[in-house]
Amino acid sequence: MTTTPTAPGTASGAVAAVPAVSADTAALPRARGEVSAAVLDVLASPPPGRLPSFPGKAVEGADPYGDDLQLALYVCYELHYRGFAGVSPDWEWDPDLLRLRAGLERVFLDALRRDTLTGAPSDSDVAAALEPLLVEPAEGGGVSDFLLREGEWWQMREYIAHRSVYHLKEADPHAWVIPRLDGRAKAALVAVEYDEFGGGRGERVHARLFADLMAGAGLDPSYLRYLDDVPAPALATVNLMSLCGLHRALRGALVGHFAAAEISTAPSARKMARALERMGAAPECVLFFTEHIEADAVHEQVMRRDVIGDLLEREPELAADVVLGIRATELLEERLAGHLLNSWRRNASSLRRPLGG
Numbered sequence: 001m002t003t004t005p006t007a008p009g010t011a012s013g014a015v016a017a018v019p020a021v022s023a024d025t026a027a028l029p030r031a032r033g034e035v036s037a038a039v040l041d042v043l044a045s046p047p048p049g050r051l052p053s054f055p056g057k058a059v060e061g062a063d064p065y066g067d068d069l070q071l072a073l074y075v076c077y078e079l080h081y082r083g084f085a086g087v088s089p090d091w092e093w094d095p096d097l098l099r100l101r102a103g104l105e106r107v108f109l110d111a112l113r114r115d116t117l118t119g120a121p122s123d124s125d126v127a128a129a130l131e132p133l134l135v136e137p138a139e140g141g142g143v144s145d146f147l148l149r150e151g152e153w154w155q156m157r158e159y160i161a162h163r164s165v166y167h168l169k170e171a172d173p174h175a176w177v178i179p180r181l182d183g184r185a186k187a188a189l190v191a192v193e194y195d196e197f198g199g200g201r202g203e204r205v206h207a208r209l210f211a212d213l214m215a216g217a218g219l220d221p222s223y224l225r226y227l228d229d230v231p232a233p234a235l236a237t238v239n240l241m242s243l244c245g246l247h248r249a250l251r252g253a254l255v256g257h258f259a260a261a262e263i264s265t266a267p268s269a270r271k272m273a274r275a276l277e278r279m280g281a282a283p284e285c286v287l288f289f290t291e292h293i294e295a296d297a298v299h300e301q302v303m304r305r306d307v308i309g310d311l312l313e314r315e316p317e318l319a320a321d322v323v324l325g326i327r328a329t330e331l332l333e334e335r336l337a338g339h340l341l342n343s344w345r346r347n348a349s350s351l352r353r354p355l356g357g
Contacts, residue, residue, distance in 0.1 A: 027086075028044065029228045035068050064111035146341060154354075168221070169207060
């Protein structure tokens with residue numbers, strides 16, 4: 001990648017029209033391997049369909065962090081969100097498809113447990129797991145630091161495309177945990193979600209603000225427009241949320257993930273806002289991140305004290321799952337950051353195909 005497009009609004013002063021978040025469903029993506037091909041093929045037909053009988057190595061031997069497994073999982077999970085154009089909603093609870101999804105989930109979850117397990121007593125010490133996140137890192141080698149110091153506009157647009165597979169449904173996965181909590185933990189988490197969903201104002205819903213950001217950056221804000229372009233490391237960060245949200249047994253892990261995300265957002269958002277200002281981006285691009293700076297600084301305290309605190313008072317046996325959610329979030333974010341920075345430092349696109357424009 002050698003071109004550096006002008007940031008929006010800096011050449012002619014014109015800003016792209018900002019559509020509302022569309023309720024339209026996305027088209028099915030292209031397959032990335034044997035398992036995702038089977039899922040996509042069966043979804044293209046009316047239920048009930050017939051999934052192939054995979055040899056053991058196709059699922060159990062799949063790369064837990066690879067494109068084939070992560071896309072297959074993402075597609076299965078999307079049936080519980082908005083679904084796909086032309087795909088029957090009856091597929092959402094198809095027993096054979098759920099059975100295949102369960103096998104994929106086992107591979108993914110086993111890898112997360114293995115790669116986050118330290119073997120130390122702190123494996124169930126929530127305070128110890130949160131402590132490193134509470135110290136704002138010095139200017140270093142993270143993605144937001146890179147974009148702030150030396151990033152180019154094409155790299156910023158790629159970053160936005162990566163994040164679109166989550167932020168256009170921001171906070172939706174966490175809503176699944178609400179009926180699985182009680183008391184102060186439930187009330188506090190709902191208060192955080194209320195802010196994420198715009199405090200009752202449709203134009204302030206964070207997913208809408210991200211669509212505005214995409215339009216301001218000259219990207220298509222249609223729901224899941226860039227699903228075909230986003231590689232496994234970004235899909236995995238969203239699949240973690242959906243996995244934990246859809247399983248009551250993993251409610252502690254989802255709370256841990258949510259807390260970790262809220263703690264780390266404000267420092268990163270501050271750098272991203274400064275990076276966009278340096279690049280001359282449109283105001284709606286900056287707004288998405290400035291909206292998160294103050295709000296998430298408050299949210300992290302609520303999540304730690306009121307949600308996690310009350311949850312573990314009621315169900316202390318969930319401590320290890322909370323730690324799993326925290327560490328799995330760190331692991332997957334580090335994998336995504338590594339992919340982005342390794343690509344950009346080679347002056348190569350971090351997407352499966354470079355963005356146009």
